[in-house]
Structure formats: C-alpha cells, structure tokens
Amino acid sequence: MSKQKDNSENPYMPKPYKVLEFFRETPDTFTITVKMKIKHEPGQFVQISVPGVGESPISICSYSKEHIKLNIREVGNVTNALAKLKKGDKVLIRGPYGKGYPMHSFIGQNLIIIGGGCGVAPLKGIVDYVEHNRKDYKDIHMFLGYRSPKDIIFSRELEEWRKTYKLTVTVDENQHGEFCYNAKTGFVTEALKESKITGKNTVAFICGPPVMMKFVIRILREKGLKDEQIYISAERLMYCALGICCHCMIRGKFTCMDGPVFRYDEIGNYEND
Amino acid sequence: MFAYKVSIKNYEKFLEAIKKKHELIAPVKKGLVRFEPIKDIKDIFLEKNAYFPVKEYFFKKQEVLLKFQGIKVTQPKLESPTRVFFGLRRCDLNGIKHQDKVFMETIKDPYYIAARKNSILIGYHCEKAPSKYCFCGTLNLADFYDLIFYDRQNYFLVEVGSKKGLELVDTFSEFFEKTKIKITPKEKKIRGADRLIKKDISQLYDNKDWEKGVNACLSCAACTSLCPTCYCFEIHDEVKTSNPTESERKRTWSSCQLQSFSKVAGNHVFREKRSERFKHRIYHQLDYFKERYGVNLCTGCGRCIEGCPTRIDFVDIINKMKTSKIKNVKTKR
Numbered sequence: 356m357s358k359q360k361d362n363s364e365n366p367y368m369p370k371p372y373k374v375l376e377f378f379r380e381t382p383d384t385f386t387i388t389v390k391m392k393i394k395h396e397p398g399q400f401v402q403i404s405v406p407g408v409g410e411s412p413i414s415i416c417s418y419s420k421e422h423i424k425l426n427i428r429e430v431g432n433v434t435n436a437l438a439k440l441k442k443g444d445k446v447l448i449r450g451p452y453g454k455g456y457p458m459h460s461f462i463g464q465n466l467i468i469i470g471g472g473c474g475v476a477p478l479k480g481i482v483d484y485v486e487h488n489r490k491d492y493k494d495i496h497m498f499l500g501y502r503s504p505k506d507i508i509f510s511r512e513l514e515e516w517r518k519t520y521k522l523t524v525t526v527d528e529n530q531h532g533e534f535c536y537n538a539k540t541g542f543v544t545e546a547l548k549e550s551k552i553t554g555k556n557t558v559a560f561i562c563g564p565p566v567m568m569k570f571v572i573r574i575l576r577e578k579g580l581k582d583e584q585i586y587i588s589a590e591r592l593m594y595c596a597l598g599i600c601c602h603c604m605i606r607g608k609f610t611c612m613d614g615p616v617f618r619y620d621e622i623g624n625y626e627n628d
Numbered sequence: 629m630f631a632y633k634v635s636i637k638n639y640e641k642f643l644e645a646i647k648k649k650h651e652l653i654a655p656v657k658k659g660l661v662r663f664e665p666i667k668d669i670k671d672i673f674l675e676k677n678a679y680f681p682v683k684e685y686f687f688k689k690q691e692v693l694l695k696f697q698g699i700k701v702t703q704p705k706l707e708s709p710t711r712v713f714f715g716l717r718r719c720d721l722n723g724i725k726h727q728d729k730v731f732m733e734t735i736k737d738p739y740y741i742a743a744r745k746n747s748i749l750i751g752y753h754c755e756k757a758p759s760k761y762c763f764c765g766t767l768n769l770a771d772f773y774d775l776i777f778y779d780r781q782n783y784f785l786v787e788v789g790s791k792k793g794l795e796l797v798d799t800f801s802e803f804f805e806k807t808k809i810k811i812t813p814k815e816k817k818i819r820g821a822d823r824l825i826k827k828d829i830s831q832l833y834d835n836k837d838w839e840k841g842v843n844a845c846l847s848c849a850a851c852t853s854l855c856p857t858c859y860c861f862e863i864h865d866e867v868k869t870s871n872p873t874e875s876e877r878k879r880t881w882s883s884c885q886l887q888s889f890s891k892v893a894g895n896h897v898f899r900e901k902r903s904e905r906f907k908h909r910i911y912h913q914l915d916y917f918k919e920r921y922g923v924n925l926c927t928g929c930g931r932c933i934e935g936c937p938t939r940i941d942f943v944d945i946i947n948k949m950k951t952s953k954i955k956n957v958k959t960k961r
Contacts (some may be wrong), residue, residue: 365703367693367877368864383747407867407875430893445699515814565896592892594863597735601860602882602889604908605898607916 366597369404374424380508384473386416386426387440391448395423396455397480398588398616402596405436414591414615415451416476418483423451424478426508435464443607446458447622452596453615456586458484461558463518465494467569471563473506475499477588477615478562482516495520496552500543500567501525507538523550555580562588572619582620589614589622630794631807634777634784638803643669645800647711650748653685656715663713674715674779677758680721681856681931682713686744687727693863694877706742714750717758718818718930721751721858721934725772729921730859739879746880751776761930767823769927778811778858783820787811795901798922806900825947827924829914833907834947841882841945849883851932852909857925859883884909910942947961 376388387460391401400414403425404611411433415426417605429435440446458481466485485492497520501507516522517537523546524538539546558601559580561571568587575585591603603610605622614622633644643666646652652666652677660679666672673713693700716724724744731740751773774793778785779809786804799805852858862882868874882889890898899905917925933941937941 365738368701369701371699397711404830405865406699406701406877407865407872410863410867410877434893447701550744564894590892591898592890594861597858598735599730599737600862600882601863601912604884604912604916606911607919 365596367449369402369410369449371445374442374444374446376503377442379504379510380426380510383430383509384426384428384506385438386424386508387437387446387565388417388422388424389420389446389448391423391543392421393423395451397458397484398455399451399453399480399590400477400596401425401448401452401617403433403437405433406447409433410434410594411437411555412452412611414477414480414588416478416479416483416489422478426473426479428473450596451491453611454613456481456484456486456560456616463556464489464492465496465552465555465557466492467496467498467552467557467559467575469498469543469547469559469561469563471567472502472506473498473508474561474563474567474588476562479509479512481560482512482520493556496521496550498525498543498547498550499523500516500525500527500546500563501538504529504531506536524527543567547570547571547574548577552578554581554584556586558586560586560588565568583618584620586616587622588616591615630788631809632786632788632797632804633807633809634724634786634803634805636783638779639784640669642800642837643714645670645803646714651709651711651712653711655680663715666714672715675758677717677719677754677762677785677929678715679854679931679935681723681929682716683727683856683859685711685713686740686747687859687861688739688743688879690878690880691739692876692893693879696865696875696877698873703738706738708742708746708748710748712750715752716749716773717752717823717929719762719764719927720856721749721772721776722769722927723929724749725770726857726923726925727859727925728919729923732890735883749774749798750793751789753778753816754818754821755779757821759930761933761936761941761943762818762821762928763824763930764826764928765818766824767924767926767928770818770923772809778815785809785811788811792807810883821928823947824928824943827914827926829910829946832946833911835949837945837949838907839901839903841942842903844940845885845902846937847885847887847902847905847956848937850935850937852883852885853881854930854931854935855912855927856927857912858909860889884912903960906940906942908947 373390378386400412402410404410415423415427416426429438468478525543525546526538529540561568590608593603594600596611598609598612654666654672655661656671658662662680663682692704693814731737773789815931852921860882861879863879866876913926
C-alpha cells in the first residue's frame, strides 16, 4: 500500500523542481510545465506546495517522460500563490499519487471523454497518452463543456484535437458570439444526448462538477453504457495524499489512494458520502 | 505466555524503580482522569478508566512536520524517549495497535514512529466494565501489550505479552515471582461490556434511523477527540511572524464530525448533514477500517458516548436498528 520506495524517506517531504513554462490559459487558470521526470499514469495527481501557504492536490494533465504539466485554477490561497510562478522558478512537489486510468485495459475500444470546466485537466492526460499510443484505440469522442468562451482551457491543444478526434465543445453562454472552436451554446449534457454514441465496445471518462457528472452518468446509461464502462475522477478535500488523513474518504475508499479515478460501479452513489 | 505474581508492596517498588529509570506515564485524577507523567506513584488512579485516551502521546494533537526557509525544506529533529505507560486498559492498548496499522504500516510516518518506538505498554485488566458505556466485549480485542496486570485484590498477576515485556521482567526480576497460575480466556473476559449486540452494520447503510439518532448532535467533535482510535488530521502552514521567509507545516487533529471536514474549493460539502457525518464516523469505526485492515477500528471504550454533551449513544441506536423488525412483532398488542 505504501508509496515509499525507501523506508527512511519522509513521505510528507516535497522536492524542488524547475518550472519550464508558465502559460496563462484563462483569466483564472494557468498551466505550468515542470521538469519532473517521473513515471506516472494519466489521472494521477501530485501535491504541490507553497511554503507558508500550504499544499494542494493537482492532477497531472500530461503524459511525458520529460516533464509534467499542471493546470491550475486560482480558487484558494495555494493556487493564488502558485499563479505568481515564473519560468525558471523552483516549485516544491511530492507524488505522483493515486490510481490513474488503467489505459491498458481499454486497448481496442472506443473512448468517450467528457469534461466540464477545469475537469478537462485530468482528462487531457488520457488524450496525451492516446497520442503516444494512437493505434491501440478506436474512435475518440470528446465532449468538453465550458462556462463561456473566455473559460476555455487548453486552447492551444484544441486546434490539434479538432483535427484528430471527434471533438464537441460547448459553452453555457456566448453573449458576444465569439469564435470558439465551433462550440455549441448549451450544456455539454445536451450535446452528449444528441450524439450517436453507443455502449458497444466503449468506455467513458468523466470529470467535472458533481452536478454535471450526475447528469452525464444518467445519459450514458440511457445510451447503453453500464457502470463498469464509466470512469470518473473524483474530487475531495485532501491533506496527506497517503491514505491516512481521511478527509478524502468516499465511504470506505480513499480518493488519494484507491482513486482519484474510480470505475463508477466501485463507488456507486458517491455524491453524498 | 508466562505469568508472574507481584505483591502489592513489590508493585509499588516496581513502579518506583521504573520511574527512576524512565519516564512513567499513567492515569491521574485531576478533576477528570487523564494520562500524565507520574511524579508520585500514589497519584496513579485505577478505579475508573481515563476520560482522555492515551493517543496524544504518539499521535500528537499538533506537530511540526516540516520547516521551510524560503524553498529549503527540513524535517525537525525527532526525539524517541523511552517511556513506560502503565494502567492502559485493553481498549486503549488495542487503540494503539490500530493506530500503529495506520502510521506504521500504511505509511512509515516518521513522527508517530519516533514517539512510539521506545514506548513500553503495561496494561491493566478490567475485571468488569469500568463504565456503563463500555462495550468492548463483543469487539474481539487482541492481547496487545508488553505486560498486563490483573488485579487480584491482595496481589497482582502479571502476564507477559512481548519480548520487550520479558526484558522488563528480567531487568526488575526482584519484584516478579514466577507462578504456575494460568490466566484463562474466561478470566480475560470483561464482565458487563457486551452491550454492542451486533457489530456488523454493513446492511444498515440506508436505515432511516441514522437521522433520528443524531437530532441532538451539536457537531462539537468531542467524540472524535476522546476516541482512542480516531486518527483524522489536517495539515496547515504557518508563517513565522518574526521572519516571513520562514514557515512551518503543522499537522493537527481534525474531526469528520465537522462540516468543514469535506469542504472542497467552491464550498461544496460532501457530508452536509449531521446524520451523514455521524453515520460516516460509525461506518469508519465498524465497517470501513475492517475492510482495509481486517479489524474493527472501534475498541469499545465508550468515551464517545460518555463525553458527548447530549449523550448520543450509537451502540443503543445500532442495537435498535437491528432489532426493530423483531420488536414490532413482539410488542404487537
């Protein structure tokens, strides 16, 4: 169960890594590329520190041997402080932690990727993984929902994704009729409902606000997907990321250790537990 | 295991000798009963179980995990004093055993291990339940101690439970007299502590009575801080006011009974209702922990009930949930 390689190592101790790039995605989101060469799975996360402010769990939104990318939304003290990072700075990180998406078990299947807002971040790890292993998977459907055109993250990548995958982008509102990747105005759930996806030889990945996930699951079931074909990435309050502080428990499961990626049938009615 | 006879006189001499050599920590009555370093062995109070558990000596209420100087991180120097704990009941001993699983097996927590590794645990067997709230009887507590004392009124019978315990007897052999008296499983049983009728609550998750039972809950978290096993914590950073480039990362006890326990960015709370939080605590104690570690987390000390300002008795609530169907039939007029 332990993530430690060396018993004498302090599991709470972060290590410094160099920031290779800071990219402003939206007014309140940015992506940093960190020179952390570490084996990881898409869907895993790291604990990132700002001394004197605190630590935050952030999912890895890339798949590379050279670095990790972290997409961060400025919603709290730690993330606000992280927004001050610049290229060349050192940042304290420990991890990676948790179970990611078991990509090996989906070889030969169609993938449906459904993300809402900053929930797109962990799912980008899947896309990066697929890019490295494209022939292993069949059709890739992506449904990405954002609040408005100015909230769209990964705009640089969306251009590429549009060419390669079956991409549907939605925005809840688009008052000024801005261009945004042929985005439909409406909820991502509506776009999903209208689509012709089926449950045959398919697996779906969802990450987004709890209410969105709830409705997406309902639609996927209507489309014929079983709970075993649905993977969610759960968000919980987390301190240790080591399976002991208990804040991230979903019934008896620890989001930090048994998740954050769960097959939906494993945690069932997860929303109020 | 071996048993030894210790006379009342030698019992006092033994504790006195330990006190000379190491720090001796035992229950003391100061208004409420709590574990404290002993200055005078006459202060040791064994009539009732301690109101506060012993866990704070290993899993501290607050502890500095890391120190920062700019981006430089260091771990504070950790001390491992030899401490002898005396007067631990079976519930507290098993509480330590269960926290060991968390802090020494799931991870190697350097802070807990430092505080724990040179401790010697000497138990004190309860002949009968020391409180009306006790319910350890049905929880299959393990024999977990270095030594345990059985109070036979005019002498003590001492059982050895580990190598450490045996070494202690060897060191202080003048106070211990070998005996052929065996402590039978029946004698290990604690009378009057069987009130938790069924500890398997796996089928009760959707029972409506979780709601009914906790109308009086104040979300004060007394239950979790008095629990010998509850181990939830939070981690926060503190900047040194004298030098803002220096800071400390601290671990503090927290409680799943507080609403903020599951609050995420955007202020979403996953266990909003008190009944959901109450149920989560009991499930962690009697179900979730067992799923992961093979034993119930709860050791049946009853402190969470005794210390509850509105005396919410979860044992009673569960017992009633179980028996409600049968009761309905029987009480039909």
